Amino acid sequence: MDTRFLETFLAVAESGSVAAAARRLNLTAAGVAQRLRALEAEIGVPLLKRAGRSLAPTPAGARIAARAPELLVQLRDLAALATADALAGELRLGAVPTAIIGLLPDMMTAMRERHPRIEIRIVPGRSEELFARVAEGALDAALIVQPPFEIPKSCGWAMLRREPLIVLAPGRLAGAEPLHLLSAEPFIRYDEASWGGQLASAYLRRRRIRPREAFELVTLDAIAVLVDRGLGVSLVPDWAPPWPEGLSLARLPVPDAPVRCMGLAWGRASPRIRLIEALAGQAMAG
Structure with missing residues (x-):
């Protein structure tokens, strides 16, 4: 099973809309629909149903949605453990719109040159929601505005731009x-x-x-x-x-x-911490 299909299903189940999930995942609506069809074909049962103007999980979809977040985290952790001796694997990086356009392109170019086996997946969003997803482990790191509160000790922070x-x-x-x-x-x-x-x-x-x-x-x-x-x-x-x-x-x-301080936030307990440290080092190197 392609984990991207499962992530797409979760995005639709949480937002209730293919269009909203497409914006969240930076995909087209057609791309989201294609992934959903592929996942339902692989599992063999419908996972979503129409509920008024929204989409809601079917009973089977609800059972999968309850287990899928934990499963996705475990799969990413397993991949990180398998590549523990090399800087390789997937990083899920959140970023606000101005960071995607202004800070991220040079950072991604340098990362590709220095660490070609690290695959970075970009998740666009607002600082508030992205930081919450970093804190709960759903994202590895995020380029965001510095929070207006003390950052918890479970998270790291590197200031990149004032x-x-x-x-x-x-x-x-x-x-x-x-x-x-x-x-x-x-x-x-x-x-x-x-x-x-x-x-x-x-x-x-x-x-x-x-x-x-x-x-x-x-x-x-x-x-x-x-x-x-x-x-x-x-x-x-x-x-x-x-x-x-x-x-x-x-x-x-x-x-x-x-x-407004822009910076990189990450979870200190992530099994992908070596990959995150490489990203943070590149970000601070500018």
Whole structure:
């Protein structure tokens, strides 16, 4: 049995949707559906059924879903033990969107050159959910925003990049006073549910700025596009390039700017710790 098919089934069972599972796994919906058909054909019974607008496990699917997470962890641990004398095996690495575009490509290139037998599987997501999956052992490591709480001793952390908050404004406002823009112009809020967004909201409260809210978005690239179109200004981290091309933007520093720290989190007890250490070393080498 291909473990990727089992992981795909779990993603659909947990999210209730092929589309949601496809986003989580960075696959097409057709690719998810193909894996599900292959798994059901191998097992010989339906594993999912339609429940209104969602998909839910059948009784057989529910039994498999209850055992599968533990089984997948054991299989990955077994592979790590088999390659204990060499840097080889699979690493499941979570990453936020800006890290996938800005930090990960160079890191992956260097890892492939130095450790070609390490296979890295990328799981996109938000910092909050990715850190939780690292803590529970579902992911080996994750490139995320530093949590706003003390990292438990069961997890390691390496800080890779400091990103001060800036006011992002249309290019025509490059000479404007940034704090004035935050209260005078329509405001595009960086989602407060995200750890980076919480930094921005705390700064606004500390400065007693009440912006004229127009939108709230979690994707920084999307915020940049709206700002370029003149739909408002935003308070965001000065994230790692590349930024969207063809945009006219002013990146204005603010006084006493809070800093979003990007880094690598991992589980210290993972049987793949040697692979994780190789990844962390490469990440910190830059």
